[in-house]
Amino acid sequence: MRCLVFLLFVALANAKVYQRCEWARVLKDHGMDKYLGISLADWVCLSQWESSYNTSATHHNTDGSTDYGIFQINSRWWCTDGLTPTQNACNINCSELLTDNVQVAIDCAKLIIMDSGISAWVAWRDHCKGHDLSPYLAGCGL
Numbered sequence: 366m367r368c369l370v371f372l373l374f375v376a377l378a379n380a381k382v383y384q385r386c387e388w389a390r391v392l393k394d395h396g397m398d399k400y401l402g403i404s405l406a407d408w409v410c411l412s413q414w415e416s417s418y419n420t421s422a423t424h425h426n427t428d429g430s431t432d433y434g435i436f437q438i439n440s441r442w443w444c445t446d447g448l449t450p451t452q453n454a455c456n457i458n459c460s461e462l463l464t465d466n467v468q469v470a471i472d473c474a475k476l477i478i479m480d481s482g483i484s485a486w487v488a489w490r491d492h493c494k495g496h497d498l499s500p501y502l503a504g505c506g507l
């Protein structure tokens with residue numbers, strides 16, 4: 366029984382769905398506000414449209430690669446899942462992008478924008494670029 370409770374705890378600790386303002390605060394605490402000139406609202410918008418703030422979100426692409434986690438980071442370029450031939454530029458196992466240790470996803474996202482800019486994310490181009498992003502931080506007190 367104790368073992369079962371422990372396993373249940375591990376399962377719960379391993380994935381997280383953030384509230385919008387909660388996620389904005391985490392991003393800010395990890396130095397994402399104006400990192401390489403990109404605003405906090407851009408990151409919150411991107412996360413909303415990529416994963417709905419769900420760290421365990423995955424999406425399979427037609428090219429055989431998979432997008433992982435709150436930022437939907439792609440297995441062909443940035444991480445390895447043992448399935449897709451990959452550059453693994455962030456030098457991580459894709460499964461590390463699905464836990465509540467969001468440090469891993471944030472560090473990888475910083476590397477992605479250094480390399481490719483925030484336009485690397487299709488959802489950002491489609492839903493955030495050129496839009497009024499103030500609703501994404503509304504009521505957050507940030």
Ligand SMILES: *[C@@H]1O[C@H](CO)[C@@H](O)[C@H](O)[C@H]1NC(C)=O
Pocket residue numbers: 382419420421422423
């Ligand atoms: C988060 O994503 C996981 C994996 O796709 C899914 O099982 C879960 O229902 C999602 N949570 C919410 C609140 O949407």
Ligand SMILES: *[C@@H]1O[C@H](CO)[C@@H](O)[C@H](O)[C@H]1NC(C)=O
Pocket residue numbers: 445446447458459460
């Ligand atoms: C990634 O981690 C998972 C879960 O810990 C493990 O099963 C898998 O073998 C690892 N994949 C690679 C390519 O290291």
